Structure formats: structure tokens, C-alpha cells
Amino acid sequence: MIPFSRRAVLMGLGAAGLSAAVPGPAKAQNPFQRIDGRPWFFLSDAEARFFAAAGDTLIPGDEFPSATQAGVVDFIDLQLAGPYGQGATLYLKGPFPQGTSAQGWQMPYTPADLFRRGIALMGDSGTPLADLDAEGRNDAMTRLSEGETDIGPDIPATGLFDELWALVREGYFADPIYGGNRDYAGWEMVGFPGAHAYYLDFVEVNAPYPVQPRGIAHVPGTNRPAEFPGARRGG
Amino acid sequence: MVTTLPKTDVVIVGAGWTGLAAAYELAHNGQRCVVLERGSYRHDATDFAGPEEHDELKYARRKEHMIDTPVKTLSFRNNRDEQALPMRRLGSFLPGKGLGGAGIHWNGQLWRPLPSDLEMRSHYTDRYGASILDGMTVQDWGVTYDELEPHLDFFDRICGTAGIAGNIGGEIQEGGNPFEGPRSAPYPNPPMKTPPPLQRFHDAAQGMGLHPFQMPSANVTQSYENPYGAQLHPCTYCGFCERFGCGYYAKADPIICIYDRLKGHENFELRFETHVLRVEKSSDGQTVTGVTYVDAEGREVFQPADVVCLNAYGLWNVHLMLVSGLGERYDPATGEGTLGRNYAYQTIAAVSVIFEEDVWSNPFIGAGALGMTVDDYNGDNFDHTGLGFVGGGYISANQTNGRPINYQPVPPGTPSWGLEWKQALRETYAHHVGIVCHGSSMSVPENYLDLDPTWTDDYGQPLLRLTFDFPDNDRRMAAWVLDRAEEIARNMEGVRHISTSNNAAEGEAYSIVPYQTTHNTGGAVMGTDPATSVVNRYGQHWDYHNVFVFGACLFPQNLGYNPTGPLMGLAYWTIEHMKRDYLPDPRPLMDA
């Protein structure tokens, strides 16, 4: 595989692109800014573009970052390269007859294989997701989630969608040590204070919790104005 | 080649709640105990401390404390017309592996059965006539509440359970659960705190004439020393409870409550990474000789023992008995056989409550057993005449485990992704509470466990095969109890939206995919008649008198409560009879 950079991938998203859809907190123009220049661990160029386009359709930017701005593509890259992607949580002994939905995952693939094949097959049968405009991406995600995208007999579209949507949400809300939830984007948005959890004095209080998020690596959050925590979220 | 080791008095398969309790009591009674545990050593102090333990991705999503599904799983189908397929990924339930078993990543909701629950067939037959149980294989447990009470009480003290007693020696107590059986003593610790949403649930329920109380909790509320000398500390409401170990020493678990107080004992030996393959039968036809296991290097080892205790978690106890040929396999076509019969589960429905924006639930503040509960619709606490079902469930507003990947409430009708979803989530997250209907599960002839004909585990043994769907009785029960819960929600103050979900909704098959509970029951049930039970009322195998079985596999049908209180009461009951009656004179403790 030819090495390529995150910047190259971003440029490849082009005018249809995600940055156009993003209003702009100044810090978030380039989703891959931080680790730009390093190659992906698992993803190909086209796969990274797929995840960026899908991620920003599922979690678009508004006054809070989009999925890619929050590092979700970096997260997915690391996850697919790691134990999860390589099937460490799956029983993968054959045979693989088709099951009912109540029987769960019956695909003969690791998650990494599933996405590699799924994205390639979807690309074969139509315009790549990253080359569609925002409306086209929305339609494509809707069709995938409703099982209407034909990805061939081996991969149920809803199976692929469910795995994709789970990964995107994990990337947005998991501890930042995994590469996503950058600057606590997801935690800031909902008001989750993170890993240093000790609430004995606050259990019975009916008020927003007045502490900035902090993850496992102890890096304090920076986004939220300290004087009124919770101000940036609704409700 | 199999290595044969020197004989021990007792071999115990599994180092979870039941296995370590058995080891503690029997080692102190003078028996040399060898505990075999397929997982590894781990400890609250060194492995579960925050902030590292507070990693939702690693523990709640990738489930690192739990069973190694690629190596060992089971297969599943809804009914006999389907082909069972492997559960390829954990979902509906999350068995444990490693020191402490599932007891390290539980919630600590610590209940006891109702007196009438334990005599279910007799009780319902007396009150409503036998036909109310038509089509179900519901049975009496063979042990009464009064017999179990001292052991239920002892386990409350092992855990430092927090709560308000509702009934002490027959006297109803203010603020507790008035429906519970008589207790010999109050809870050892005061109840948990009450966050704003739970207070609202309390007030609504009380206003409707119901009887709300704080859920009994093994998340300890003050510094506490248990009867074995273990020190527990107050819960911090950190919200990383279910699926996590507790580094605060606040959630009772088998490591801090039992293992630490036992580990130096001369009669106790624990071997990690030893996977027991089978129990070996003696040629006398009445006893077993020990167990064969495979160690970390892949060597087969035979451990002879005078007594074998099965403490591998209910499902895997049944699997071990099936692959070892201990007892007659149940055949749903004929109704013959007992091993694998009467598998049951838990019937869960829920109400999702979204508050106005001035009510802050802050759901990340929570504890595994932080709940406000009513028991008015559980068991036979209400008149079932004309309702068309037996059983019931507790209804509880729980503030547990509100972590941001798994806990993403949005109002009904919200799109499931995109901008609108994103906005709805951030407006809802801190203003939401869930109300669970934790329903019973009746045993029926078509729900059972046996061995899979196709798939094997990494040890070359056939997978356990689970055939299960929600019985019609339980679907009717769940719908009815859910209506009651919704009424309470409607009476809560400051509520903006209410929606409901029901795992056992009419027309929906039980699914192995979404998490429900790790409350798998039955398959090796206890009783007084060998035609309908695998073990007698002491947990002793009917056919092989030196085999004792522990865990929820003993339940003839499942209660409307979480299982660990009841199954630990049974464990201490079994242990007492082993110590007092069996070990001095090994023999069947009941006539078949």
C-alpha cells in the first residue's frame, strides 16, 4: 500500500466535502490536523473517506463538532487495527448458515473484514459516499440503515449499518485515549464529567454538575466556560 | 496423557460468589479445598482502580471482564423448528471469567424471594386452583422461606447490604418493603441516597397508595466490616458499576468479601487458568471420583476428590453435567428427563421518562443498586384473579450506569441519527430516568438447555444449546406490569415525555442481541421429586451423592427479583447441610 497522509484524505473529500458542512469553531477546520502526516494503521484512503463522510452524516457538525472533527475516523482506524477489528470479541467458527435477527451476528467476518468488504462492494455498485452531496449521503445512510442497499448476499446492509453507527458513537463518546472524543467533544456536548468520578456530595442535588470533563489521561477539558458549566448544552 | 494429582477432600469448579463461599466455609470446617478457575487472578486494589477502570469502551462495550466468547459460547434458537446458531458475540447476558466470576461486574441489587415464591405451585394452586398453571412446569423449590432466612440474612451481612427492612419478625416497618418475608434482623447498613428523579418516583407512587422503598443495595453506604472480617467503604456513586469492578471497595464482590479473608488458609488452594472439562463418574454408579481439567499449558489433569462442587455459573454447571453424563437429559418431545429442563430468564420491560429542563438527573451520578422501588406488583403480592397470568415484577426507577456511549435517551419520534438526534440527545441526557419492570419468568416445556449437534468450543466440546422464547404467560405479565409502571410515570412531577419498551412484547421473539440481564435460571433444578428435579432440596445430585450444585440453575422458575441473593441463600443452606449432615456421613441426604 502506498503511504498517504490524513491531509491527503481530507483534501480528497473535495468540494462535496465535509468541511463545507461545518460551521466553524476555529479549532476544528481540519479534522485530521493533529496527527496529519502520519499514515493510517488500518484504513485505506478510500475507506477513510467513507468513514469521514458516513461519520459526518450520522453526527454532523453544529455548535458542537462533527464526528470527524471529534476524531472519529482516527478512532475507527485504531479500533479496526486492534483487537476489536481483528475479531477478539467474536466466536468465528463455521459453518455460517443464515440466522434470524434474534440470533445476532452470523457473518463469517471480523469487523475489519466486514468493513473492508462492505465498503468495497458499496463502492463497486455506485458513487462512493464521499463523492455525494449532503443530501445524497443522507439518502445513502437511510437506505443502508433500512436494509435497502444491496451489498451482495454475504453482508446484510443493516448489519453493516449497525456496526458502523455503533463505532461512530463509540468514537464520539469513548475516553479520548482512544483517539476520538477529541477535546471531550462528546462529553462536553451531553455534560458527562468523565473518568474521575466521585459524586457523594452531589447525588441529591437538582442542578447541573459544575465540573469540566476529565478523562483517564487526566487532561482537563478546555472548551467549556468555567463560570457556567452546562451553558453550552440545551436544557 | 493425563496427569493424576493427589486426592483432595473437595474440588470446587469456579471462583465466583458461590465457589468462594463454599471454599471459605468448607476450608474452615476442616476440608482441604481445591478451587479450579478457568480465568486469571485479578484484584480490586490492583486491577479495578479509577480512573483507568472508568473506561466505558473497554469494559462496557468490549466487555473485558467477561467470558472469552471466541473460546467458549453457546448456541441459541427461539424454538425447536429453528437451527440453533452460535451466540457469536455477547449480548443478552454477560457471564464472567476470572477471580470473582460475574460477581465483580454485577450491580449489587440484592433481593430475597417472597415466601410464596418458593412454594409457587402449591401457593397458586391453593389460592386460584391448579388450572392457573396450565401449560407451565412451575414447581415448588423444596425449601421454604423460613428455612432459607438465616442464610439470606447471612449473605446480607457478607455484602453489607444497605436498605430499610420492611418486615422484622412479622412486624411491618415504615419505609421498607411491606411485602417481603419476615427478616430476623434489619439490614446491616442504612439505605442509599435519593437523587431527584427517584424522589419524584417515590412521591408519585406513594400518592397512588403504593409502597415505595429504596432498593436493597450491595453498594455499601458506610464503612463496614463483614462477618469474615472484610472492610468495605462507602459508595461514591461513581456510575461505573455494572460491567466494571469496583476499585473503591464499595460494591460487595467475592474477591474483597470472601477471597481476601480466605487466601492464606492452609486448607485452601486456588488454581487459575484451569478449565474443567468434565466430572468423572465412579464405577459404583452412585458417586463421582473428581474432575478432569486442562491447564494453561494445555495439559490434561485429573484432580481426584471426595466431593465435587459445581460453581461454574448456572449455564456452565448444566453444560458440565451434560458433557459428563450426570443425570438424564431432558427431551421436550416426551417430557422425559430432567437435566436441561425448566430453563427460564428474566422478563424486562421499561418506561423511559424525560423531565422538564429544570429537573436534573445527571445520570452519570449513580450506583448499580441505586433505585426507588415498588413491590406491589411482584410475585403474588396482588390478586391475579382474571388477569390471565401468574407472577409479576418489581417496578423501579433506577439511576445506574448512565455512561454516554450506552446511555443515549431521546424523546419518542426522534430520528435515530443526524442533526436532530444530536440535538435531542444533548437536551435529554441530563434530564432522564429509566423505570424498569423486572419481571418473573415461568418455566414451560419448550424452554430448555441441551448440547449443540454442530458447533464446539476451543476445548473440542459441544456448545451448550439454549432454546428459549418468552412464554405467553410472561408476555401478558410484562404488558400488565408495564401499564402499572406507566401510570406511576404519569403521576411523577416535571415529566415532559414518557415512552415504553418491552422485550417480551406481543409478537416479538426473544433476541440474544440486546443486553437484558445475566439472570439465566434453571436447567438443573432443585426439588423433592427426582422425576422433576436434578438435585434434591439440599442441592445434592439425586444420582451421584457426592456432587453438590450451586447457582441459579437450581431455580425451578425465575423470580421477579435478581438472582444472587436467593442463590447465595441457597448456597449457604447447601453448605450448612454438607457440614452438618453430609461430610460426617456421606450418603444421599434424601430418599429418591
Ligand SMILES: Cc1cc2nc3c(=O)[nH]c(=O)nc-3n(C[C@H](O)[C@H](O)[C@H](O)COP(=O)(O)OP(=O)(O)OC[C@H]3O[C@@H](n4cnc5c(N)ncnc54)[C@H](O)[C@@H]3O)c2cc1C
Ligand atoms: C452485568 C451483570 C449485572 C448483574 N447484576 C446483578 C444484580 O444487580 N443483582 C443480582 O442479584 N445479580 C446480578 N448479576 C448476576 C450475578 O453476577 C450472578 O448471579 C452471580 O455472579 C452468580 O454467581 P456464581 O457463583 O453462580 O457464578 P459466577 O460468579 O459467574 O462464577 C463462576 C465462575 O466459574 C468459572 N468457570 C466457569 N466454567 C468453568 C470451568 N469449566 N472450569 C473452571 N472454571 C469455570 C467462571 O470463569 C467464573 O469465574 C449480574 C450479572 C451481570 C453479568
